[in-house]
Amino acid sequence: MQEFTARSGIRRATVCRYFPNWRESAKAAGVGLTPYNNPVSDEELLADWGAVARKLGKRPPAMGYRFHGRFSPTTFQRRFHK
Numbered sequence: 001m002q003e004f005t006a007r008s009g010i011r012r013a014t015v016c017r018y019f020p021n022w023r024e025s026a027k028a029a030g031v032g033l034t035p036y037n038n039p040v041s042d043e044e045l046l047a048d049w050g051a052v053a054r055k056l057g058k059r060p061p062a063m064g065y066r067f068h069g070r071f072s073p074t075t076f077q078r079r080f081h082k
Helices: 002-008 012-018 022-029 042-056 062-068 073-080
Strands: none
Touching (some): 062 073
8 A cells, every 4th residue: 555655646545435445445446466474485585675676776775675575674674684
């Protein structure tokens, strides 16, 4: 939802006014949602982080990874920054 509101300029309250939840609004728009809490391998997580780093041309900050990456920056931090 954060990415949607940032890119579209449509406020969360506006979406909530017309749909009972975020999943229903995405379904109506024809957008598939990635389920949360699915296991992700270290290889997949590192490959995604690397793709974001190459796209940005630098080590992505947490918010940069949140915006461009497929996974939560918290997942990356928990996995690799012990």
